[in-house]
């Protein structure tokens with residue numbers, strides 16, 4: 290079957306619907322791990338107490354729910370292609386009693402909002418999964434007001450992200466992974482320094498800034514790390530699905546062995562680095 294933007298979007302929708310239960314199960318860990326990235330995205334969006342904010346590819350709710358809880362005067366719309374992921378966000382918003390959040394199931398490249406609706410558009414760890422990153426960014430720029438900000442996070446280079454590159458590198462070693470065609474989703478697709486800045490400038494954004502933010506993914510044991518990855522990491526699951534039983538157990542034991550390098554003060558600490566990019570609509 291030919292790979293088209295529509296087929297990638299359908300695949301993403303199905304995959305993330307399937308992983309929604311995992312993101313719900315590990316919500317507290319994901320929130321703690323990703324907090325520094327969300328804070329940077331929010332900071333660079335330069336929100337005001339009455340901002341109207343769109344969070345694209347909000348998944349299980351971040352960073353939009355943090356904004357809604359921090360600033361009661363803001364209005365937040367969480368948008369995502371996966372109804373399953375947004376359902377998790379909706380349950381969390383209800384549990385927190387947040388009355389200033391709305392939800393929209395839609396694709397990033399086809400946002401169902403009028404021109405200039407929002408004061409800021411956020412997007413944490415979404416771009417890598419969009420079949421047409423430029424079309425998605427065009428929609429973000431269209432829906433933000435003149436003077437408003439688009440602020441996003443994408444994963445940095447593999448060497449700065451052993452939390453994922455450890456498994457993906459081991460997978461590549463043990464399986465014949467077909468080289469993904471250019472333009473298809475991949476965790477490190479946006480990781481080259483300056484890549485996102487170019488994209489933002491080409492989309493007409495000004496005052497474009499790009500910076501790196503790092504933290505650690507912390508787990509108490511290799512078993513806990515592996516279970517977490519199996520539950521939340523869609524790219525690892527796609528790779529493991531291509532491996533037979535024998536290759537899978539080799540991959541697991543190789544990863545467990547290499548994890549020894551990341552033990553520090555009784556816990557596993559795996560470096561995690563994101564690029565934060567933001568720009569202003571003219």
Ligand SMILES: C[S@@+](CC[C@H](N)C(=O)[O-])C[C@H]1O[C@@H](n2cnc3c(N)ncnc32)[C@H](O)[C@@H]1O
Nearest residue numbers: 301305346347348369370371374396397413418
């Ligand atoms: C890694 S999760 C990020 C969730 C959240 N922003 C966070 O940082 O915790 C990626 C999200 O992108 C969404 N996604 C993938 N392709 C999309 C598309 N074309 N349009 C909108 N959302 C998409 C997925 O459904 C998933 O919820």
